[in-house]
Structures are given as C-alpha cells and as structure tokens.
Amino acid sequence: MVSTVPILWLLSLLVAVVLNNPLLRLAKFYRTLFFIPVITTTSVIGIIMVFIWSSDGPINFLLTRLHLIEHEINWLSEPGMAMIAVIVTYVWKNIGMNMIYWLAGLQGIPRELYEAARVDGAGPARTFYSITLPLILPIGLVILLLNTAGALKVFDLVKTMTDGGPFYATDVVSTYIYRYAFSSEMGLPSLGYASAAGIFFAFSIILVGLLQALVRKLASGRDTKGVA
Template sequence: MKTKWRIELWCWLFLLPTVALFVLFQGWPIAASFYYAMLDWSGLTSDSTFVGLRNFVDVAKDPYFWNAYKNSFKFMLGVVPLNLLVPLVLAVVLNRPRLKGASIYRTLIFLPVVTTTSIVGIIMVFIWGSDGAVNDALMKIGWLDTPINWLGDAKWSMFTVILISVWKNLGINMIYWLAGLQSIPKDLYEAAEVDGARGTKLFVYITIPLLLPIGAVILLLNVVNSLKVFDLIKTMTNGGPFFATDVVSTYIYRYAFSSEMGLPQLGYASAAGLFFAVTISILAIIQSVLNKRMKGRAQS
C-alpha cells in the first residue's frame, strides 16, 4: 500500500503542471463566465451592475442570436458529413500498400491543416472573389457566363465557407481514418479472402464494422469543432452578407470585443456563450452514450 501511494503521489506531481495550466487557462475562465453573465458590464471599466438572469433572457429574445444559432447548425450539418466521407475515401485509397507515392499524396493533402486558418481565410477571399481564380476558371470552361460573388451573395456564402472548411480539415480527418484502417489486423482480411470474400464485401463486412468506434470519435470531434468555428468565417465573411454566415462565435465576438454594437457588453456575450455551451455539452453527452452502446454491441 505504501509503494502504491508513492507511485500515485509521483503521478500527481507529474500531472500538477498540466492541471495548473488547465485551471488557469480553462477552468478559471469558465467559472468566471458564469459570474460575468450575471453582470451588466462592458469589460472596460471597474463599474458593473448585477442583473441576475436578465442577460440570459435578453439572449433568448434576440432573433439575431437564433439566426446565428441556426447558422451554426447549418454549417455543422454541411461540414460534418463531408468531413467523414471524403477523408474516408482518400484514406482507403492511400492505405493501399501498392500505391506509389502515397506518402507524397498524404503530405500534400495534410498541408492545409498546418496552415493558419485565418491566413487561409484571407487568401480564399481573393481566390473566391468576383474577379478571383475560381470565377475565372469556371468562365473559361463555360460553366459560368457572369462571375458569382461567392462570399458577397447570401445564396452562396455559406456553401463557400463550408467547402473551404472541408478542404482545410481534409488532411487531419484522413489521418484519423488511416490510423483506424491500419489498426485492423490483416489476418481478418486473409481469413475472409479464404472464405471467398473480395473487394466490396471485405469493406462492408470487415472494414466498416471495425471502423465504427473510431468513426464515432471522429464524428464527435467534427461536430464540436464545427460548432465552434470562428476564425475562418471571421476572416472570410465576418458573418455577412446580411448575417447569412453569422454563427454563435462571431455573434459573441461582436458583443464582447467589437465596437460594431457600440460599447462592448461582456456580460451579455458571456451569457450567449454559456447558452450555446449547454447545447454543445448535451450533444457531446449524447454522442458519448451512443459510442459506449456501439462498443458494447461490438464486444458482444
């Protein structure tokens, strides 16, 4: 028992720096947000007024918040399926041992992941602008007669942002799927081939079932990350045009740090953030429960 206690003590000592950093940069801001959400406070002065739950009520009554809330889920529903399917196809193709230059293809696909998102957004503004490379290419091949303002037209802006987000995160999701594919024992494929299974049957009856656990994790990561999108939309559209791409993150930024709405309202922005955090937490819990059930079924 004494030896076990010493081992646990050393473990906690090594974990202490991580725990301290988490409390300082994650725990404290979350706890402070609950307090700030009950204040009428700009964040710029020492004067603040306690208003209780009024900020939460005002957020719930604001149609612009619900527009941003709806757009967040619209973005998520557009991004997540593509972030699951397209990287899976690429991972299956690049996982073939006989494919020459697979490592080069993987590197090229992964490059956008290590590029700063805000830089990608700024560059894409020029590429997808009215006189950008996309319009120029589409007009040369005859798909367009007149240029489209991809980011300035409410009809196309969300579609464009979704497309660029999928391209930006293609590499990291491909790596997740590759890790899952390479964790499947080759003996299973060999045994199935002896029984006469080939091609599609191997993929449907062996690959897909064994990828489901890691697929659930990838799904959870993509759902949470897509609902937290900020930098890409901020640099490309700033929530426009006419709030067509305004998401909860840009809504919160507008009230907390920007002068667009007059004097910043840090208390109100904190309430909006907590309001949305509850939604993300509920989704994460639901997905965690479903993931455990899937693992239980797979083991049984």
C-alpha cells in the same frame, strides 16, 4: 455544422480508404498534400481565400473556362453563395486531420481478415461492408463527435473570410458572441445577448463532450468483451 460534418466525415473516409491501399504509389506524398492545410494557420487560409473566392480569383477563372458558370460570381459578397464558399474551405482545411484518424483505424485492422475474405471470394465492396466498416465504426463515431464540436467552435475562418456577412448569411455562434460583446458595429456592447449565446454555446460543447465520452466508454467495453 449540419453541412460540414457529414461531408467531411464521408470524404475523409473515402480518401483514407484510397490512401490506405498498400499498392498505391506515392501514398505518403498524397497524405502529406492532404495534411498541409491542417498545419497552416486558419487566419492565413481565410485571408488567402478572400482572394481565391473573389470575382477575379482562380475559382471563377476555372469555372468560366469550363463553362460551368456564365458570369463571374463574387462568392463572398452574395448571401446565397458565401456559406458555400465557407463550407468548401472548412472541409478542405480539416479533411487531412480526419484522414489521419481514419487511417489509424484502418491500419489497426488485422490483415488476416482481408486474406481470409479474399480466399472466400469476397470482392472489394463486400470486404468493406463486412469487415472494414464494422471494425472502424467506433472510431467513426468519435470522429463524428469531434467534427461536430469543431464545427460549433469555428470562428477564425469565418471571421477572416466573411466576418459573418454578407447580411449575417455566414453568422455562427462565435461571431455572434464576438459582435455583441466586442464589436462597435452594434453600438454599445450588448453583454446580455453575448452572455446568453455564450452559455448556450458552452452547454452545446459540454453535451458533445459527454456524448464523446459515452461513445468511448461503449467502444472500450465492446473491445474488452471481444478480447475476452
């Protein structure tokens, strides 16, 4: 969660700003490319990524040809590398949905504001920080909370790619609950551990939901004041 949420938040904003440019050719095609992973089943992506991140997969082939690494790395078998592979895959899988959220916010900004800024001589950077960023900040906070909840709930991607390994290096709350409640790896089911983790998990999601409701309420109140 700590790794994927800020990366996903910033990258999706950058992609949305670029693809929101009306002068960009084939913008709809690029948006479709970014959104395809969103509609693809997560478990299927996880199974495919097992091959892609393997020692003889395309990731190692590309990195060795570019001389960025000297030896082939089995990313999903090394504790220090497995989480990196999961994070990159998770960001790639979900960046399209976040891009759609950002685009909805960007396209809701009146064009007259940009035209006035252009007349006043404001450059792209000044326009972004003075007009775009303040107006999309409320939806940005909602996206941040949605990403936090999504990162906490991740299960199928980790389950299919690493199953929480190697040596529990990619273990998350969901795989921890599954292992103690249903897996025969731990011997007899340890329902006490699984129940305790489940309660903690539930309260975490409830807290994120309450924060999201509060942010929406504050944002709607702010918009109402602006209209008044």
